[in-house]
Amino acid sequence: MSSKANRKRRCEIRPPGMELEPQTGHDAGTRPAAFRILVITDQVRQFEKIERLCRQWPTIDARLTWESDAKEAASIIAQRRYDVALVDDCGTINAVDVLQRSTGEGSPSIVVFAEHDSARGEIVLEAGATDWVTAPELSPQLLERVIHYAFDRERVLNLLRSSQERARHRASHDALTGLPNRATFLDRIEAVLARSRVEPSYHFCVLVVDLDRFKVINESLGHQNGDRLIVEAARRLKRALSSLDTLARLGGDEFGVLMDSAHDLRAAEGMAAALQAQCSDPFLVDTHSLHVSTSIGISFVESSAVNPEEVLLNADTAMYGAKSRGGSCYTVFGEEMRSQAMRLFDLETELRLAVENEEFEVFYQPIYDVASGDLNGAEALVRWRHPRHGVVSPAEFIPLAEETGLIVEIGQQVLHQACRQAAQWNLERRNGPPLSISVNISPVQFHKGVVMRDVLAALASSGLSPHALRIEITESLLMQEISAAVRVLRELGARGIAVDLDDFGTGYSSLSYLADLPVSRLKIDRAFVSAITEGSGRAKIAQAIISLAHSLDLEVTAEGVENEEQLAVLQVLGCQHVQGFLFSRPVPAEDFSALWRSRACA
Ligand code: C2E
Ligand code: CA
Ligand code: CA
Secondary structure (H helix, E strand, O other): OOOHHHHHHHEEEEOOOOOOOOOOOOOOOOOOOEEEEEEEOOOHHHHHHHHHHHHOOOOOEEEEEEEOOHHHHHHHHHOOOOOEEEEEOOOOOOHHHHHHHOOOOOOOEEEEEOOOOHHHHHHHHHOOOOEEEEOOOOOHHHHHHHHHHHHHHHHHHHHHHHHHHHHHHHHHEOOOOOOEOHHHHHHHHHHHHHHHHHOOOOOEEEEEEEEOOHHHHHHHHOHHHHHHHHHHHHHHHHHOOOOOOEEEEEEOOEEEEEEOOOOOHHHHHHHHHHHHHHOOOOEEEOOEEEOOOEEEEEEEEOOOOOOHHHHHHHHHHHHHHHHHOOOOEEEEOOOHHHHHHHHHHHHHHHHHHHHHHOOEEEEEEEEEEOOOOOEEEEEEEEEEEEOOOEEEOHHHHHHHHHHHOOHHHHHHHHHHHHHHHHHHHHHHOOOOOOOEEEEEOOHHHHHOOOHHHHHHHHHHHHOOOHHHEEEEEEHHHHHHOHHHHHHHHHHHHHOOOEEEEEEEOOOOOOHHHHHHOOOOEEEEOHHHHHHHOOOOHHHHHHHHHHHHHHHOOOEEEEOOOOOHHHHHHHHHHOOOEEOOOOOOOOEOHHHHHHHHHHOOOO
16 A cells, blocks of 8 residues: 555545535445545645545545635535545634534534543534544544544434434325325425415315225225226326325325415316326226226315315315215315215214114116017115105115115115015916016125125025016126126026116226126116107117117117107117106005006006
8 A cells, every 4th residue: 555556546635625526425334435534624734634644544545625614614514425524623613613504414523623622522522523533642543443433323323314214204105105195185285274374365275086986996806906096096196286286195095186376266176177187098907997987076275264174174075075976076165065974974874774774665667568568577776764854865875885885785685675576576467477676786796795695595585586587787897897797697697587787888898798798688878768859969879779789689678768759769779678757757666566467558
């Protein structure tokens, strides 16, 4: 280490004012190839002494930079550009002043005193120094030791800081998507509320976005795929936001959007539309192509006299409003919604009680054969006889029952009642074609794997022939879990139970599966039937559905037939079965008995 070139390499020197390029620190955990040392002194001799000592280090290089201005030195320390700062307290520079100015957060600093002074040592340590030494005792070894110590200490502190940082991040962010979590979201709402208190013209809005039917997807495709969907949804939703807005995951399939600057409601609605548009393309998860719509609630905040929880609750309430309209839409929070939300909450509690107390009653809507005019079928449609509200329609409670899983018990009760009733009607009329009873089965019942069990139990206890039972399923079931659903459908078919595809034409699924499915009838959705007389494009769809069905050897039932004109067109198109208000609304069992006895078409 005595060659001149070697020495030069070992100690690189920069004169005062020649600062290092800004750079980040070394990686935590590795020793540097050369220590970057800032020497703060106003005395040339002192700098030269330190330089000389560093050159004698046996193993490590040093890159020295000299700074003689105390103020400048403090700001460089604060920027953490050096591994260590040596602050010379011997001349006119006041080490305490430098340390205090550098805010104590910068590079580790070692103070050099002219002589031993433990009282002043305490003071500089207090001011943020890592260590202190005296000039007379300085040797290459001592200098190297204190610098190593300062460097290692800083490294440990950095590790600690970053692990604390990570822990803080973990506590404030969602692990799956990396988005801020609910608590952080509430903090951000609090921050913008604070701003709106001092700046009355400032408005913002909060949106809650919920994926429709996520529960069904999660249960049918598995949680791992559910997670993938969430991550992809987060990625897409983020694209609708500006850099000032916040997207958070509030839990499950629920996201929050804080729109930092929303001048009016129109801007908020624009955001809702943009969020929905992001989700309009199918999601590719595993091998499945999923259509996922969103329900969005908007809380437009004009008054600062609310708290963050209220703002979020309002958006959440509005989101439930969107859900109760069938999803795939957005609603804006209004005060009247709160009472509605309370009702929904009560509804869940009451629905549980209703299951226990068997408050469900099956109504029957007749299905007629178009060619013969015979009444030969009935669709079982559940009603809830609420002790206070009277008859509640399934549209009001089936979505909630699916969400909560209560649909399994409700479906069981419907199957038992309907099969028992149909068996009795068929006993009453032994001659003529038997009555077949159509029962709606929710996708949730399929995903819970209870369909076969419940169907067989209902048939066994009622004595109804399997040939008199028809199961109605919707396209959404097939979109989500085709293989498992098809297995069950085949098993039902093998036992003589027919399967009808309900609400046909409203889903998005591909038609290719139709040919392979054990389905024997399509039910054209009411929307297309009503379009027949309106002469719109949908009338053509009704026609196309009927010819498609016939080419696949499937029968067709038109539901929602409300007038003679529709019936006449359906007849011409070759539709085999009809049901609708033209003939009868769904009626209680005893009213249906009267119809059944009269046998004739209306
Ligand atoms: P859906 O299976 O499509 O049932 C047909 C709906 O159309 C029934 O509504 C029926 O009353 C109505 N409807 C029939 N003809 C006409 C008509 O001419 N005009 C009009 N405007 N409507 C007509 P409902 O009974 O309110 O049932 C609504 C939905 O609730 C059903 O739609 C079905 O998806 C579900 N649902 C009903 N009962 C059950 C059940 O036991 N289990 C399950 N999972 N879902 C059920
Ligand atoms: Ca149906
Ligand atoms: Ca239907």
